[in-house]
Amino acid sequence: MNTSTTHTVLRTEGLVKRFGGIAATQDVSLNVHHGARHALIGPNGAGKTTLINLLTGVLEPSAGRILLDGNDITTLAPHQRVRRGMVRTFQINQLFNSLTPQETLAMVVAQHLGLGGRWWQPLGRQPAVNERCDRLLEQFHLGDVRHVRTEHLAYGKRRLLEIAIALACEPRVLLLDEPVAGVPAGEREELLRTVAALPADVSVLLIEHDMDLVFEFARFITVLVNGAVLVEGTPEAIANDPQVKAVYLGHGEAIHG
């Protein structure tokens, strides 16, 4: 393997987050490699959400550093991290509910291309935006619902749109936050296939409770327990790790084995 496939894109060093007396993140050092399919798992309360909030800049760490492509981004604001290429899947809010997928993506793509002030202009006037939107709508199986207001979309389609919005920002690192949570069985397969087909050069850190998705998707897994890294390794090693089994059995959750 050459260095371009193995170098670390996102790295944390001794990351700590305390809430009063609780250490929600305890000395977490993580390496996400270029092109990674890396999952972060752990039982309820393990500290996954806190870690993601530290990575995206929603929370400030009590100690430690976050490096993106070797540059210290620990003190950067969330939007500055997005501009540097670290993007979390977007949770659709009220504003986007009244827009269609095409309008939503046109707005995000235009913003990303520096045409933000003009996103409302007729789409035909901006071929670069149009082309990129068409590709995203196709890639995320949203072509047939491109003109349907988001509030009327099936749940699985909304989750696809959330990932499409993140991809519209052309991330180098994509933080994929529970993409199948709440998605009904009939809509899961399309979502799983789409996640599996994400561009190979985008490094993905997946935070997920659904072990089927984790073991289908991940090539490397980090297990968090009580805010600290318990163990890391290949899916096979994790599935057979007695400590991991004990933790999941102790929490009444299932893990592959």
Ligand SMILES: Nc1ncnc2c1ncn2[C@@H]1O[C@H](COP(=O)(O)OP(=O)(O)OP(=O)(O)O)[C@@H](O)[C@H]1O
């Ligand atoms: N803002 C906060 N103030 C105080 N304690 C917090 C805060 N946020 C998280 N915690 C605590 O930090 C620990 C880790 O919580 P976190 O939500 O990060 O875990 P999680 O792995 O995401 O859990 P889940 O899988 O249930 O979402 C928990 O003990 C939680 O109670």
